[in-house]
Amino acid sequence: MTTRAIAGKIVEVNEEGFLTDASQWTKEIAVELAKEEGIDLLTDGHWKVIDFARTSAGNGGASPTLRAITSGSGVSTKELFSLFPKGPAKKVAKIAGLGKPEGCV
Template sequence: MNDMQLGNQNIEMDGDGFMLEPQLWNRDLAALIAKEDGIENLTEDHWKVIEIIRNNYEEKGMAPMVRVICKETGLKLKQIYELFPLGPARGACRVAGLPKPDGCV
């Protein structure tokens, strides 16, 4: 388990760096995770993707399919990979504070 430290709060992560308690997520933690993934600054487009992922998780208990993210943000798949070089599942879901999505290796 690779925990993260945000201020005086310890955030438990699984062995792949996904949050074990997504309810502890906040924007500061997202920025910290993003930096760990090589994303220096979260832009408005990053936040659009993150918001859609989090809303879908809160409503349905899972991350949205990539085509849903593309449709709701107006971004092309290539743009999502440019924003999150590790991809929508490994990168965007991790920054959004979700547990490891099913099928994510």
């Protein structure tokens, strides 16, 4: 476990760069993390997914599975993969300051 400075805050991250304490997350941090993941601008569509993930994250702070996101947020599979290309499962979790999803589907 290490700490890093991002968007003017010091946060704890694991070896893969995921925030380990979801309560340290801010929207400004999400913007910076998104840039690091190759997403230059977070649109309303991105925020819909991020907000849904934050709201439905369990007590352990794990991000919902992709299937849970598409069936719960109204964002289709196609949209989800175009908003967060090349690996939405990890990208949504990381940008939303959550842990990786704990389910398979």
